[in-house]
Amino acid sequence: MIGDIEGKESLWVFIEQYKGAPKQVSLELIAKARMLADKFSLRVAALLIGDNVSTASSVLISAGADTVFLLEHPLLGRYRSDFYAPVILDLIRKGKPGVVIFGATPIGRDLAPAVAALAGTGCTADCVDLELTENGALLQTVPAFGGRMMAVIVTPEQRPQIATVRPGVFQQAWFPEHDGRVVSILPELPPAKFDLVEFVEESIQPSLLTSARVVVAGGAGVDSREGWELLRELTGVLQAALGGSRPALDNGWIEESQMIGHSGSTIRPDLYIAVGISGDVLHMVGVQDAKVIVAVNSDSRAPVFSRSDYGIVGDYREVVPVLINTLKKKQRF
Ligand SMILES: Cc1cc2nc3c(=O)[nH]c(=O)nc-3n(C[C@H](O)[C@H](O)[C@H](O)COP(=O)(O)OP(=O)(O)OC[C@H]3O[C@@H](n4cnc5c(N)ncnc54)[C@H](O)[C@@H]3O)c2cc1C
Known part of the structure; x- marks a missing residue:
């Protein structure tokens, strides 16, 4: 039928x-x-x-x-x-x-x-x-x-x-x-292959990434606690969610739920700021539907620039504090 x-x-x-x-x-x-x-x-x-x-x-x-x-x-x-x-x-x-x-x-x-x-x-x-x-x-x-x-x-x-x-x-x-x-x-069930003894539910905090309008993400280029504190400060000013690339996860700076890309989350925020991220395809597939992508990278030849709407060539340790201060000043008016 x-x-x-x-x-x-x-x-x-x-x-x-x-x-x-x-x-x-x-x-x-x-x-x-x-x-x-x-x-x-x-x-x-x-x-x-x-x-x-x-x-x-x-x-x-x-x-x-x-x-x-x-x-x-x-x-x-x-x-x-x-x-x-x-x-x-x-x-x-x-x-x-x-x-x-x-x-x-x-x-x-x-x-x-x-x-x-x-x-x-x-x-x-x-x-x-x-x-x-x-x-x-x-x-x-x-x-x-x-x-x-x-x-x-x-x-x-x-x-x-x-x-x-x-x-x-x-x-x-x-x-x-x-x-x-x-x-x-009416389903016809085959004989069970195992007995379900107990079902334990794990409570996982839903990731804020997928619903956030602004996402700031760090990559291998952000390689210190101070660097990630800067990114956190930037997310605070922008009311953004924090994410990262695979190396950021591997290096323990972010949780698994914060990784963006092919094996992480796929997001479509209004604004995506990639800091110290080279722009590998396996990362960028996760943000291909972001409305505006801004990249901060010290290497002017980094592939991320060809996949971004705006690029800032520079050391994030200099660029991010300027962004934070400028945004804070604007918010005062
Ligand atoms: C099967 C498979 C699945 C994968 N899935 C994912 C995935 O889901 N997500 C993901 O992200 N990756 C994934 N990867 C890994 C991916 O291929 C890349 O290796 C990874 O995205 C690179 O991360 P990155 O850009 O942070 O690091 P890198 O490629 O090392 O780039 C670091 C960048 O930081 C810049 N930089 C360094 N210092 C500074 C500074 N002081 N200021 C500014 N910029 C600086 C450098 O110029 C460089 O461009 C996967 C790989 C495989 C094989």
Whole structure:
């Protein structure tokens, strides 16, 4: 039945949810799938799996889904790949979608390759863009060769085409008038491969980075406690969030949740100030949608300058105090 209606003419999005509320990344993926589907008159389906999660269906339809496949079962209340992967495989066999997209979250990164392996197809991880061709080929863009180039990966023969996309890469959209339907499916669960003894929830402070309008980030060029105190002072004056590059994390100046780039957060602030950051592609993919990028770097040939709107060539220890004092003076008026 699913096949008749959805078939390979549809793009599916796995919905990650917490206590019935869809995660932001899932809504972003529906919006992108909607955009791709509209180009070729295709349909978008959301895979909503859990226990008592049906209330999320209307949100998913307003986010752009034509169909919500609702699979509820008490044993699906907590994510576990030994149940989720075969249940999705079963649905894929019946529905034969052309594309299935997952968020590149800890769950998506576990589930997508497991589903791909069971389905005998490929999985492109951590895409930074997706496009669709007329003949239904998904063009999956990922940084390759240590970020030296962007590679476009296609899955020429196997279906479905499975990809994971990092949170924040696409923007959520809202279609309040959009009509959709909910198809409730009784999942057939395979025998459990392990017993879930206890579930311990870790409380993680949500990163301020993704919602901040102004972000100041430091890189390997900021290599002292005094330097990071200067950046903190600048964030205070600008009411900005503080982030950094991979070396800033490796050197212990920032937390993991503050790292920006391919393996960190993707952000789209109004203003991004990169201090002592060279501008490597694997960092810059995380800020490619920032409205204005300002770079402070002592090396006039640093690649960051070709990827910025404004550049200040100089030692941050001289430049940042000038910025702070100038901004403070302006704020007094
Ligand atoms: C698979 C993979 C994933 C990765 N993911 C990420 C990611 O998500 N995010 C990320 O950031 N990186 C990531 N990286 C690392 C990335 O490739 C770069 O190595 C990293 O972004 C470089 O960080 P940086 O610009 O801070 O350091 P560098 O490249 O060392 O640049 C430091 C800059 O500081 C400047 N500088 C030095 N002293 C001063 C001074 N006194 N004043 C002003 N400027 C100064 C220098 O001129 C230089 O341009 C990843 C790498 C791999 C292989």
